[in-house]
Amino acid sequence: MSESVEQLRIYKNARVLEDQIYELVKQFPAEQFYGTGNDLRRSSAAVSHYIMEAHRFFSYRLKLDALANMRREAEAAQKYLEASKELGATPELTVEYTNIIKQSWGLTKWLKAKLIERNEKAEIAAKEQMAAA
Numbered sequence: 001m002s003e004s005v006e007q008l009r010i011y012k013n014a015r016v017l018e019d020q021i022y023e024l025v026k027q028f029p030a031e032q033f034y035g036t037g038n039d040l041r042r043s044s045a046a047v048s049h050y051i052m053e054a055h056r057f058f059s060y061r062l063k064l065d066a067l068a069n070m071r072r073e074a075e076a077a078q079k080y081l082e083a084s085k086e087l088g089a090t091p092e093l094t095v096e097y098t099n100i101i102k103q104s105w106g107l108t109k110w111l112k113a114k115l116i117e118r119n120e121k122a123e124i125a126a127k128e129q130m131a132a133a
Helices: 009-026 036-056 060-083 091-132
Strands: none
Touching (some): 009 036, 009 091, 036 060, 036 091, 060 091
8 A cells, every 4th residue: 555545546535525525515404414414424534534544554454344344434425425316416426436435446456465465475484484393
């Protein structure tokens, strides 16, 4: 992964979407602002939070778990956007969350390959250690 989470395209996209969601929710009527609006803001903020968490962790397993959580929150945001169509939510926002989910699957695939590579190296080192003993 990159040195800084701000360099990740998936994180940049998530932050832009989060800002767009906050602007959208500001336009909600008062009766929807605290219900659907809070749920939508929470899930959109959680997407970028879990991406940051995945970047911060050292363990590949923890990174993969954080990305799974991120996908769950992105799907929840999509659900809330679908429910908010009459309040001004555009289909483009839902498509952007689909793109973030796709990007997370690419990152997941890369992390799984790194995990397998690390495990294979550990197995080879263990065999060499056993042979030396």
